[in-house]
Amino acid sequence: MIKKELEIPFKTPYNTPPFSKIENEDYLPTIKAAINLAKKEIEAITNNPETPTFENTIEALEFSGEQLDRISSIFFNLNSAETNETIQKIAQEVSPLLSEFSNDITLNKALFARIKAVYNTKDTLDLTVEQQMLLDKKHKSFSRNGANLSAEKKEKLRTIDKKLSQLKLKFGENVLAETNKFEMLISNEEDLAGLPNGAIEAAKQLADSKGKDGWLFTLDYPSYIPFVTYSDNRALREKIALAAGSKAFKGDNLDNQNIVLEIVKLRHDRANLLGYKTHAHFVLEERMAETPKNVQNFLKELLEKAKPAAEIEFKKLQEFANDLDGIDTLQKWDGAYYAEKLKQKLYNLDDELLKPYFKLENVIQGSFAIANKLFDLNFEEIDTIDKYHEDVLTYKVTNNTGDLISIFYADFFPRAGKRNGAWMTSYKPQYIKDGENSRPHVSIVCNFTKPTKSKPSLLTFNEVTTLFHEFGHALHGMLANTTYPSLSGTSVYWDFVELPSQIMENWCYEKEALELFARHYETNDMIPMDLVEKIKESATFLEGMQTLRQLSFGLLDMSWHGTDPTSITNVKTHEANVFKSTSLYPDVESNCMSTAFSHIFQGGYSSGYYSYKWAEVLDADAFEYFKENGIFNKMVADKFKNNILSKGGTENPMTLYKQFRGKEPKPEALLRRAGLISK
Structure with missing residues (x-):
C-alpha cells in the first residue's frame, strides 16, 4: 500500500516532491508497493x-x-545530497530490489516477443523520427541486457546485476565516510600563513560549530582547495593532500581496493555473458565514439598534442618553485600552490582578487540573465514548494509568454550528508501524454564556500564556471520538449551530454556576459575590464598540464573497462602502470586515484570519462559559431535551443549537431582555444 501523500500525481503545487511528508521508514514499503x-x-x-x-x-x-520512477528518484537524489546512516542502509536493501525488477522486465520472454513483433514490422509502420528512436532503444535495451540469453545465463546476469548495485553503493558510502572522517585542526595562528581571510574565517566557524578551539580544515572542496592552493605551510599542505589522495586506500573497513577489483571483474563477466569483448565494447556501442579503439585513438591524438606542452609547463613550474623557495622536486601538494603563485606573477591575477566580484547570489542572477537573453527563460524564486533542506533555493521557470517551463532546485553548500563535487539531477522528466506537455523538475547540487559572519558566499572563478557548467545541464533538462520521458532532456548519449554544460562555461570569459553579474559585493562596482582581460589571458594557463590530467583519468577508466581485468590483482600497481604516460609529479605510495574515482565506480561514467574531452571538442566548435555571430546572437541561440537542448535523445547526436552547426565538429577548435596549436 502506498502512503496517500506519496501517490502520484502528488497533491502539491506543480506536482513537486512532498519532502516534508516523507519519513525515512516510508521509502522501503513505498518502493516495494x-x-x-x-x-x-x-x-x-x-x-x-x-x-x-x-x-x-x-x-x-x-x-x-511512473510511481516507481518518481519515488526512487527522490530517494536516490537524497542519498547523494542529504543522506544519513538510515538512508544508506535502506539503499543497500532497495538497490537489489530495483536491479531485480529491471531484470524482470528485460528478461521477460513474452514481453520481448511483443517488442520484437513490433520491431520486425517497423518498416511498415508510419512512425515519427522520435518513435523510431524509441522503438530502437526499447528493442536494444532488451537485446543488450540479456533477453536472448538462455534461462541459466539469465539467472547469472541477475546475480551479477544485484551484486554490482550493492558494490557501487558501498563504494560511494566509503568515499563519503572517508571525506567526513578527516579533520585537520590548526591551533597555532602562524600555521595559517598565506591563507585568504575568507578561508580562515570559514575554518574558525567550522571549528566553533564543533566545539573545537582553533581552525578546522576538511576534505570538502571549499575547505580543501583554498588550503592546498594558498597555505605557505608545506608540511600541512602535504598532510591534507595525502589524506585526500588516500581516500578508501588504507586497508581498513572503508577500503575500496577489493570493491574496485570486484566491480571491474563483474562488469567484464557481464559484458562477456552478453556477447561483448569487454565492458567498454558494451557501453560504447551506445555512444558517439562507438568503439574502444576510437576512444583510445581520440585520447592518444590529444595526448600527442598536450604532452609536449605539459612537460614544458611543468619544467617552468619546477624552475619557478626552485627559484622562489628552493624546492628541487615538485610534489603533488606543491602543484596548486606554485601554480597560483606563478599565475599571480604572470598575470597579476589571483582568485582572492576576483572573489569579491563573484558573490553567489549575483552569479546565480547572472546565469539567469544569460539564459533569458539566449533562450527567453525567466526565473522567479518561490517559497510555496517543499524543500529537502533549508539551504535549497526553489524557482519557477517560465518563458516570455508566461508558460511554465520547469521547476528548478539549487543546493549550493557542503554538509555532512552530501557527497563532494557538483552535479545536475532530475526529480521528474518532461514528456507529452494525453495532449499535455508535463514539465520537468530539475536540480543542481554543488559544494561552494558558505557565507561567514562577515562575508557572503564569494566564489572562486573555478566555482563560477562550475555553477555555469551545472546550469548548462539544467537548461538541457528544463528546455526538453519531447514526447517520451526516456528520450527527454539529458537522456542522450553519454559523450553528448556534456555539450550543453561545457558550452555554458564559455560565457564566464566574455566581457558582455560578465558585465551582467560581476559586481563587487561591497561597492557594487563593475568588474574592471583589465581583470576581465586577465581572466581571458589566463584561461590557457597550464592548459597542457590540465589536459594531461583529464586524459590520465580517461586512460585509467579505459584501462579498467577496455581490457580483460581478470589478471589485475593490485589496484595501485595497475594504476601506476597506466599513469606512466601522463605522470609529471613523483608517485606517492600511499595515494590511489581508483579507490575514490566515484565517477566510474559509483556514477555512470564507466568507459565514459573520455566524454569530458570529447564534449570539449563539441563545445569549442559550437562556441566558435556563437563568437562568429555574437555571443547573444538569437539566430544561433535558437538553433542551439531547437536542435540540441529541446531534442534530448530523439535523434542521433551527430545528426542534431550538424543541424545546429551545419557541419561535423573538428578538434582544432579545442586545440586553438587551449593554446596547443596556433590560431
Missing part, C-alpha cells in the same frame, strides 16, 4: 490479447512505472 504496481502494468502489456502494436506495447511500456 510501487514495484508491485509497475509489475501489474507490465503484466497488462504482456497479457494483452491484441496484436502487438507500437501503441499497446512500446508506448505502454514507456509510460509504465
Whole structure:
C-alpha cells in the first residue's frame, strides 16, 4: 500500500516532491508497493490479447512505472545530497530490489516477443523520427541486457546485476565516510600563513560549530582547495593532500581496493555473458565514439598534442618553485600552490582578487540573465514548494509568454550528508501524454564556500564556471520538449551530454556576459575590464598540464573497462602502470586515484570519462559559431535551443549537431582555444 501523500500525481503545487511528508521508514514499503504496481502494468502489456502494436506495447511500456520512477528518484537524489546512516542502509536493501525488477522486465520472454513483433514490422509502420528512436532503444535495451540469453545465463546476469548495485553503493558510502572522517585542526595562528581571510574565517566557524578551539580544515572542496592552493605551510599542505589522495586506500573497513577489483571483474563477466569483448565494447556501442579503439585513438591524438606542452609547463613550474623557495622536486601538494603563485606573477591575477566580484547570489542572477537573453527563460524564486533542506533555493521557470517551463532546485553548500563535487539531477522528466506537455523538475547540487559572519558566499572563478557548467545541464533538462520521458532532456548519449554544460562555461570569459553579474559585493562596482582581460589571458594557463590530467583519468577508466581485468590483482600497481604516460609529479605510495574515482565506480561514467574531452571538442566548435555571430546572437541561440537542448535523445547526436552547426565538429577548435596549436 502506498502512503496517500506519496501517490502520484502528488497533491502539491506543480506536482513537486512532498519532502516534508516523507519519513525515512516510508521509502522501503513505498518502493516495494510501487514495484508491485509497475509489475501489474507490465503484466497488462504482456497479457494483452491484441496484436502487438507500437501503441499497446512500446508506448505502454514507456509510460509504465511512473510511481516507481518518481519515488526512487527522490530517494536516490537524497542519498547523494542529504543522506544519513538510515538512508544508506535502506539503499543497500532497495538497490537489489530495483536491479531485480529491471531484470524482470528485460528478461521477460513474452514481453520481448511483443517488442520484437513490433520491431520486425517497423518498416511498415508510419512512425515519427522520435518513435523510431524509441522503438530502437526499447528493442536494444532488451537485446543488450540479456533477453536472448538462455534461462541459466539469465539467472547469472541477475546475480551479477544485484551484486554490482550493492558494490557501487558501498563504494560511494566509503568515499563519503572517508571525506567526513578527516579533520585537520590548526591551533597555532602562524600555521595559517598565506591563507585568504575568507578561508580562515570559514575554518574558525567550522571549528566553533564543533566545539573545537582553533581552525578546522576538511576534505570538502571549499575547505580543501583554498588550503592546498594558498597555505605557505608545506608540511600541512602535504598532510591534507595525502589524506585526500588516500581516500578508501588504507586497508581498513572503508577500503575500496577489493570493491574496485570486484566491480571491474563483474562488469567484464557481464559484458562477456552478453556477447561483448569487454565492458567498454558494451557501453560504447551506445555512444558517439562507438568503439574502444576510437576512444583510445581520440585520447592518444590529444595526448600527442598536450604532452609536449605539459612537460614544458611543468619544467617552468619546477624552475619557478626552485627559484622562489628552493624546492628541487615538485610534489603533488606543491602543484596548486606554485601554480597560483606563478599565475599571480604572470598575470597579476589571483582568485582572492576576483572573489569579491563573484558573490553567489549575483552569479546565480547572472546565469539567469544569460539564459533569458539566449533562450527567453525567466526565473522567479518561490517559497510555496517543499524543500529537502533549508539551504535549497526553489524557482519557477517560465518563458516570455508566461508558460511554465520547469521547476528548478539549487543546493549550493557542503554538509555532512552530501557527497563532494557538483552535479545536475532530475526529480521528474518532461514528456507529452494525453495532449499535455508535463514539465520537468530539475536540480543542481554543488559544494561552494558558505557565507561567514562577515562575508557572503564569494566564489572562486573555478566555482563560477562550475555553477555555469551545472546550469548548462539544467537548461538541457528544463528546455526538453519531447514526447517520451526516456528520450527527454539529458537522456542522450553519454559523450553528448556534456555539450550543453561545457558550452555554458564559455560565457564566464566574455566581457558582455560578465558585465551582467560581476559586481563587487561591497561597492557594487563593475568588474574592471583589465581583470576581465586577465581572466581571458589566463584561461590557457597550464592548459597542457590540465589536459594531461583529464586524459590520465580517461586512460585509467579505459584501462579498467577496455581490457580483460581478470589478471589485475593490485589496484595501485595497475594504476601506476597506466599513469606512466601522463605522470609529471613523483608517485606517492600511499595515494590511489581508483579507490575514490566515484565517477566510474559509483556514477555512470564507466568507459565514459573520455566524454569530458570529447564534449570539449563539441563545445569549442559550437562556441566558435556563437563568437562568429555574437555571443547573444538569437539566430544561433535558437538553433542551439531547437536542435540540441529541446531534442534530448530523439535523434542521433551527430545528426542534431550538424543541424545546429551545419557541419561535423573538428578538434582544432579545442586545440586553438587551449593554446596547443596556433590560431
